[in-house]
Amino acid sequence: MKKIALQSSALCIVAISSAAHAQSSVTLYGIIDTGLAYVHNSGGHSTQITTMSGSLAGSRWGLKGSEDLGGGLKTVFQLENGFDPTNGTLGQNNRLFGRQAFVGISSDKFGTVTLGRQYDPIVDQVQPLTGDNYFGAIFAPPGDFDNYDNSIRINNAVKWVSPSWGGVTLEALYAFGGLAGSVGSGQTYSASAGYSSGSFSAAAGYMHIDYGNARLTTRPSGSADSLFNSAVNSAYSSARSVNSARVAGQYVISSVTLGAAYSFTQYNPDAMSSFSTSQKYQNASVFGIWQVLPTFSLGAGYNYTKTSGDSSAKYNMFSLGADYNLSKRTDVYAIAGYTHASGENGLGAAEAVVGSFDINSGSSSQAIAVVGLRHTF
Template identity: 50%
Template sequence: MNSYKVILVAAGSFAACSPAFSQSSVTLYGELDESIQYVHNTGGQHSQISLQGGQIGTNKWGLKGAEDLGGGLQAVFRLENGFDINNGKAKQGGALFGRYAYVGMKSDSYGTILAGRQYDTLMDLVYPVQPNNYLYYFTTPGDVDNSDGNARINSQVKWLSPVWSGFRVAAAYSFGGVAGSMGSGQTYSFATSYTAGPLMLAAGYSHADQGNPTLSTRGTSTYGSLFLSPVNEAYSTAKAINIARAGAKYSIGPVTLGGYYSYSEYLPDAYSKFRIAERYNNGSIYANWNITPFVLVQVGYDLLKSHGDSSATYNQVTLTGDYLLSKRTDVYASASYGHASGHNGLGVAQAVIADSFPAAGNASQTLVFLGMRHRF
């Protein structure tokens, strides 16, 4: 028997004696989003025209996979990188997998447990009723309530239940990892949702400790930063951030109506640079119309009011249209206007449209853009 036949016989014998291998899959996916935008009032200047990525989508690529372990149980993982399409640099502070990095187990009967870097539970269950689940620039100015998920959570263990008669619940805890203080830098959240035909209701709560300065430094937290703009920049030394969000949506044929409310508070201690808690009340309403299977139009209005250490009011309105060229490619156009009044803790309040890329304007700001998105 020559060596080739020996190898075949050995391989066949191994296969016959070995247990059956489980089924597994790994998917490479991503999204590219680029636009040309015009901004009136930004960074102290009258106008700006520039290329900007990630306007209604996200520039990202990732790997996700699952292995069937039998009995309705799977091992799952996800790694996802965010990047700037105009210079190729990694986003999320330069992290290799700054958007997602987790591993876990999924059970048909008991739900899913995930461990690693991921969103809080409000993004899992409340986000689907929000306007930015469809298109962008309809949410809270400055993202002070994390309604757009700018703050991801490190070292988090999360449980997501299966769907029970339309209900779903989720809970998560993130270990601060500070020696001598379990609470320093910790994050926890919980949320629930209910779906019945065209109606969906959802609510959730999250708490983020910003670090105990006697054992670490202020800002040492498993919770990512929400200090993206002058809306809440004066409160970056907060001891803790508490956020509650609740919303609903209802579909009537091709039209979906919805909205959400959020309450956020930034709490001080002796190490903070402010002394009175700053609180934010935000309300957002929207309407989507699928004119055809290929055309979506969305309009929305957002009102944010702050009080406590400082008091300001932010009004924002957005109109966006999206046209599908194929299942994976679409083009879009959007126009937003924002206006601010009062004080933000640093001085006169400045208009900020959702968590947009342009710098804050003066009392008003206009954002218009035209773009293209491709998913793979």
């Protein structure tokens, strides 16, 4: 009897352990994307040939998982590292998990709340409806001044994502600046709403970034990364805050996807800024993607950017892309973009910049072409 009882107990422990294991999951994943690039007009030089990482998708590896807590609740987490495969260095200003690092609780009824370094709600809901979602940086506005290509992440963030209610999903985020004695300094807040039904999808959102009290810290600082990565907007890196509103929609017609987007972004000064009049950026974009074959797609896009306020510039940018899947996990691609700039950017004559590559041209025009290989795991 003792032997039977011991065997039964052992079987119960194994069954419980197996059930607990089945209710938890951890996934290792990643992307390696690198290619050969040609740049016409780079830093005042007419020709540059170099290797380039992340032209279609940022190279990364990560861990994500969940644990079922019962009653419709589960714990979720994600750690994601960005890196440059051309030289092995860490991305996102040398951060180990610079792309994402968060933990949270998910409810079937009430949605998901996460805490940590995360994307803002506009990136979650608006970006997937733009050309950037298909062909990456080459389809982003010059200099990514409105975070079209998620150049920034948000630290110290608390984010809520709703369940889908009849095709409608809501998101909200608040991030603490963390500066003692000045609670609002460095804070970020954002909200968005998205709708999807059949072939049509649309989303809109708003984000406010406070880049810190200049008497207490050096700008730009706070919960959000710096947006000032090229000559398109670097004259306004002393801005106290940035407000950005974006809207996008797309429609799928058989093998063709058509989309359009608009953004309004304002860089606001205070007494400590190097400029005194708010600088405004407006961007309108359109794109089309043709799924020629299940393994082959083509894309084209156009961005028009106009600035006003402290300075005035115009940017016309054209983008092309082609992608061919060698397998379910490996594809080869070719992308190209051209930008022409006119007017003033706050530092002098406006410089052309293609997409979010953030390569200052030193000229009124710039062209970039990349042939690359991407592998996912």
